[in-house]
Amino acid sequence: MSELTGQGLVLITGASGGFGLEFSRQLEARGYNLLLHGRDKARLQMTLSAMRYPDRHRLILADLNAKSGLTNLLADADSASLTGLVNNAGFGIWGSFEQTGIVPQIDVIKTDLKAPIALTHALLPSLLKSGGFIINVSSLAGVTPLPYMSTYAAAKAGLTYWSEALRTELAGRIRVVTLAPGPSPTGFRDVSGMPAGKGSFFRTAVPDIITACLKTLDHGGGYCIPGWRHRLLYTLQKITPGRWALRIMSKQLRP
Numbered sequence: 001m002s003e004l005t006g007q008g009l010v011l012i013t014g015a016s017g018g019f020g021l022e023f024s025r026q027l028e029a030r031g032y033n034l035l036l037h038g039r040d041k042a043r044l045q046m047t048l049s050a051m052r053y054p055d056r057h058r059l060i061l062a063d064l065n066a067k068s069g070l071t072n073l074l075a076d077a078d079s080a081s082l083t084g085l086v087n088n089a090g091f092g093i094w095g096s097f098e099q100t101g102i103v104p105q106i107d108v109i110k111t112d113l114k115a116p117i118a119l120t121h122a123l124l125p126s127l128l129k130s131g132g133f134i135i136n137v138s139s140l141a142g143v144t145p146l147p148y149m150s151t152y153a154a155a156k157a158g159l160t161y162w163s164e165a166l167r168t169e170l171a172g173r174i175r176v177v178t179l180a181p182g183p184s185p186t187g188f189r190d191v192s193g194m195p196a197g198k199g200s201f202f203r204t205a206v207p208d209i210i211t212a213c214l215k216t217l218d219h220g221g222g223y224c225i226p227g228w229r230h231r232l233l234y235t236l237q238k239i240t241p242g243r244w245a246l247r248i249m250s251k252q253l254r255p
């Protein structure tokens, strides 16, 4: 299939850094106008400054954990003319389940799982009309359970299952990518509360991850594990017996 280019409008959630910033760069280079969503106005402004044509894009501020966050985001988005939706906003929290408050745990579910489902449902009529696309940023954390990041892994497992089912339901009408990266150098680790560490062998550069995702989109959508390091990690996750995997991950992630 041909590379997706065009003058359409794409909503990118979590555009204030990390993957969201790179999605913004690469989608702008393909000719799209962007609705750049985030919570932090200063960081979102930096994304806008990094664009070649900042006048073509618009910022939307909304906290997806807040009661009115989703409603505000939808009210601000020009849903009538939307071509693409990138469900990218998300975060994880690191630590034992019993010692982590319930509010942040539920917030992970709200931002990483509930928001993409609700946004997609509300924006689908417009996306279908334009024959557009949806990218759901899940994670290899959704492939196996993760002790000490249990709620995050559960949210991403849910997102992957939902996104893959949706891709099948919408096949032939709209392109869907389920992006499942492994460890990547963004703000994610700091936000999760995990100590800095040396960085995983499996880390893959952010531009390469987004390029692989958009290539999957060009091929009609699919489940995208970007780069050989992440594909190696996925293979190891799949071939390691479940109870060994739990023991290894528990040792790796125990506070």
Ligand SMILES: NC(=O)c1ccc[n+]([C@@H]2O[C@H](COP(=O)([O-])OP(=O)(O)OC[C@H]3O[C@@H](n4cnc5c(N)ncnc54)[C@H](OP(=O)(O)O)[C@@H]3O)[C@@H](O)[C@H]2O)c1
Residues within 6 Å of the ligand: 013, 014, 015, 016, 017, 018, 019, 020, 038, 039, 040, 041, 043, 062, 063, 064, 065, 088, 089, 090, 091, 092, 111, 112, 137, 138, 139, 140, 180, 181, 182, 183, 184, 185, 186, 187, 188, 189, 191
């Ligand atoms: N980095 C990794 O290792 C990795 C691996 C696999 C999957 N992922 C996934 O990739 C996605 C992007 O994360 P990232 O790695 O680029 O991390 P990041 O640099 O921390 O970016 C996260 C983005 O999500 C936004 N966000 C978080 N909570 C939000 C909320 N309650 N309401 C609105 N926006 C919110 C942040 O906005 P503010 O700045 O305004 O808070 C920020 O723009 C996430 O879904 C993450 O789970 C990351």
